[in-house]
C-alpha cells in the first residue's frame with residue numbers, strides 16, 4: 001500500500017557514502033526527503049544545505065530546540081563507533097532510525113543501540129541495501145522456488161582497497177577504536193548478510209582467520225577469511241582491504257549454481273549467471289537504484305507501521321557472527337554463534 005505523506009529524514013554525517021549515494025537516493029525517493037543535514041563541516045553544510053534545500057546543522061544543533069521538529073527519522077552515517085550516541089539520542093527524541101552497517105564497532109555497543117530503540121519503541125532498520133535490491137530479492141525467490149535444487153553452499157568475496165588516491169593511512173577504517181575491525185566488519189558483512197538473506201537462515205557457528213601484511217593495517221584485519229555453518233548450508237567468505245576490487249557471490253545447489261559478479265557494490269549493475277544441466281542463462285546489467293529502494297522501504301514501513309525485515313536483530317546476528325570470527329582467529333577454534 002502507498003503510505004500517506006512523506007518521511008522527513010535528518011542525515012547525520014555527510015561522508016563519502018552519504019554524499020555520493022544516500023543523499024541523492026533519499027532526495028529522489030517517493031516516500032521520504034532529506035529535510036535536515038547534519039555535518040561537522042561548515043563547508044559541507046553550506047553546499048549540501050543548498051543542493052537539497054534542507055536545514056543544515058552541526059552535531060549539537062540538530063538535537064536542540066525547534067530543529068527537532070524538522071525531521072521524523074534519523075539516518076546515521078558516521079564512523080561505526082559513533083553510531084550508538086546518535087541512535088540513543090534519536091530514540092530518546094522518538095525518531096525512527098536507519099543506521100549504517102555494521103551497527104556499531106563492538107557487539108556490546110550494538111546491543112545497547114538496539115536496546116535503546118526497543119526501550120523507546122522507535123523503529124530501527126540496519127541499512128542493508130543489498131536486501132532492497134530488486135535483483136537480490138528476485139534471486140531469493142528463484143532459490144526458494146528450487147531454481148538450482150536444494151541450495152547447499154555459498155561463496156562470497158568482497159575486496160575493496162582501503163588505500164587509494166583519496167584515502168590514505170590516516171582514516172577511521174584503519175582505527176580499531178572507531179571501526180571495531182577492518183575488512184571483516186567493513187566488507188565481510190555484505191556477503192554474510194546477503195547469504196543469510198538468500199538462505200533465510202542464521203549461523204550456528206563460525207570460524208576463520210585474519211591477517212595483515214601492509215604497514216597501514218597493523219591494528220585491523222587487512223584480510224579476513226571465514227566460514228559459517230548455517231546448519232543445512234555452509235558459507236565461505238573472504239574480505240580484503242587490498243587488491244583489485246572484486247565483488248563476487250556464488251550459490252551452489254544440488255542441481256545448479258548462480259554466480260553474481262559484480263555482486264556487492266552500491267552503484268554497479270550486477271551480472272548474473274545461472275547454470276543447470278539444462279544450460280546457462282546470463283542476465284547482464286539488471287540494475288536499479290537499490291539505495292533509493294532501501295530508503296523507500298524504510299519510509300514506507302515507518303509511515304504505515306509495517307514490519308522491517310532488516311531490523312536491529314538482523315544487524316545483531318551479523319555482529320555476533322563477526323565477533324565469533326574474531327574470537328576464532330584468536331583461538332583457532334570453531335565458535336558457536
Ligand code: NDP
Nearest residue numbers: 013014015016017018039040041077078079080100101102
Ligand atoms: P567517511 O569517512 O567517508 O565519512 C564519515 C563521516 O562521518 C565524515 O565525513 C564526517 O562527516 C563524519 N564524522 C563524524 N565524526 C567523525 C570522526 N571522528 N572521524 C571521521 N568522520 C567523522 O565514511 P563512509 O561514508 O564511507 O562510512 C560511513 C558509514 O557508512 C560507516 O558506518 C560505513 O560502514 C557505512 N557505509 C555503508 C555503505 C553501504 O553501502 N551501505 C558504503 C560505505 C560506507 P561530516 O564531515 O559531515 O561531519
